[in-house]
Amino acid sequence: MPMIVVMEDDAGTRMLVASVLKKDGYIVLTAEDGEQGLKLVEQHRPALIISDVQMPGMNGFQMLAAVRQNPLISATPVILLTSLQERGHMRLGMNTGADDYITKPFRPGELREAAAAQLNKRAMQAALQSMAVGAAVQTALEDQKHKLAKLYEQRLAKELSDRWPAGDGNSGDERFEQATVLFADMLHYAALAEQLSPAELSDLVKRFYGSAGDTVHLFGARYMQFVGEGMLAVFVDSTDTKSVNHGLRAARAALGLVDSAHRMRLFLRTHFAGHELPRFDVSVALHSGAVTLTRLQDPLHDTMAQTLPVGDAVSATMLLQKQAPAHGWAIAASVSMLRGVTGAVRTGGRALIELPGRSAPLDAAELTGLAL
Template sequence: MALIVVIDDDEAIRTLIAAALRFEGYEVAEADNGSAGLALVRGNAPDLVISDVNMPVMDGFAMLQALRADPAIQATPVILLTSLQERAHVRTGMTSGADDYLTKPLVFEELLEATATQLNRQLMRQTVQEQAVDAAIGQALREQEKKLGRLYEKKMLAELADKWPSAETLIEDQRFSSASVLFVDVVNFPALAEKLSSTELSEVVREFYKNAGDTLYLFGVFHMQFVGEGLLAVFVGSTDTDTVNHGLRATRAALGLIDAAQRVQAFLLSHFPGRSLPRFEICVGLNSGAVTLAKLEDPLWGSAQVLPVGDSVSTTLQLQKQATLAGWKIAASANLLREVAGAVKTGRRKRFSLPGRSGAVDGTEVLGIAP
């Protein structure tokens, strides 16, 4: 029987959550603040923690930080609860090590589904550890090799940068040996431009990119900028997160952008009824690898802009174009899929020949987050 620790200073909500979980057959321990909840976790080693964010004595973020810092319990999955209005809290939770979040007021079907998902993942991890010790050791060795490769790549980039001719227009570059790149573009933008006036089209574009920007910010985007009618985003790792890597955050953001596009389609129908407009559809490309954020200074105005460069960036842009032709909504490279390590549901696979590249790139259709 799985043990779940529920932490919430609101006794009524805490009691309802505990009752719903017990009805499903789970064992539940309760605490009314983060400090008391952390003590329960340390003393009982539960299978899952469900915690509110805003609490006295110790809030949910402080509890999560202390939990992740304790080697004995740092692998415990955590679901955070927050209100819909606390968007910044949601982003902080996702980038600080939370495995999932739910918004209040709670929908108990969603709570039970999220609970089952986290417990199933935990059970799968335990099964792998118990039945495949050799595989786990091999994975650890591969991870070590990967880290050494990143260190070597970072050192190589630094050495190349030192040898590269200096230029007044290139200052304070930021180099990431491992990052995830997302590029989203409106598939049928020319068709919409033909049917709408420039003023109407600007309304639609603003509606989408407002939603897109909110979604990317929610999942901890490090840098984003417009590229034509598209939007390019870079996600990087953070020193304070162990369970939510940049690849998974980029994938979740891509799925959120698909939802945002559906909201824009509803906006089109409500604001331009009877116009027989083409559907508002987008396509997203995802890739992982080394990225450099080059800072370029404008010699005329003295301002600076940031330009993401590198093979990972150009591959993402080209992968998105090929995915559009294939009729996919989200395409991920093999490099990106290695970052998410089976945490997503996938569909079709295809080897794409990208212009200017000597070899093909493996692309996979992303359908959602794996249960």
């Protein structure tokens, strides 16, 4: 089993972290400060380091710098432990080479999730390389060449009737313990509506969401619906995606939507050269959790039914999307979602984002691309 070195000056917290990890079968070595912990890392070369930030002598940042400067251990992933009162530390920690951080007090499940994400990084990178649609999709996201169009046609023709909800009202609710929710919305829609005629606006919406619908279907969305000017999609694990998990497929779809927005900007620039239109942009949010696709039957019409995605993951995703533009992020992803694709994607800024109506902020980061 992988070895983990834990550095924590508080005996109670050190014992808790070690106990949780040992129950999962990991080999755990502990140290009371950064200097002792660094010696253990240099001697045993563990698979993961978990360290408190505030420690006597050598603190967590100094230990992290020493690890990154030693070529024999520089690639070892590091998770920092910090308190909510020390939020400024998370930015410093990520900028100085930390792979993740956890705020204290933390739940044992959060610790397990963060540790597993770092230890599974290599496996995720291998899965990324062997993705069934990897070569075609990578080409598609870069330049949307003719191969993408052909792939769209093949998959849409073969799978549309099987994979999209039929709407016949005969199936019951579908419950998924883990799914990834994607919500995308057009920015500056009101300003565009003010300057374009209804026919022009209709054409714009059809062009963008026609491409967007194809994109989420290409990446195996289980469900999709339009919400106002936005689009909601749910990705779940299924038997025909060849071990590509729902989080990674949702991330690829989100990047595809941002690419579609770029093409829409070129279209507007060409066809509305005389208009001073606002910049066409899309804002996307991703979050993972339990989701239920519930069937709502029309009491007056037995043949008419609708599917409604429900659950905290759905509402949190939609709230996260509303906050993302304030951070300048095209794609905002919760850290819980990103931990499922560690090693397969690149991220930018990270922040604790306050969501209206929720008691605690959501830990989120900017998704910038796929790992190469």
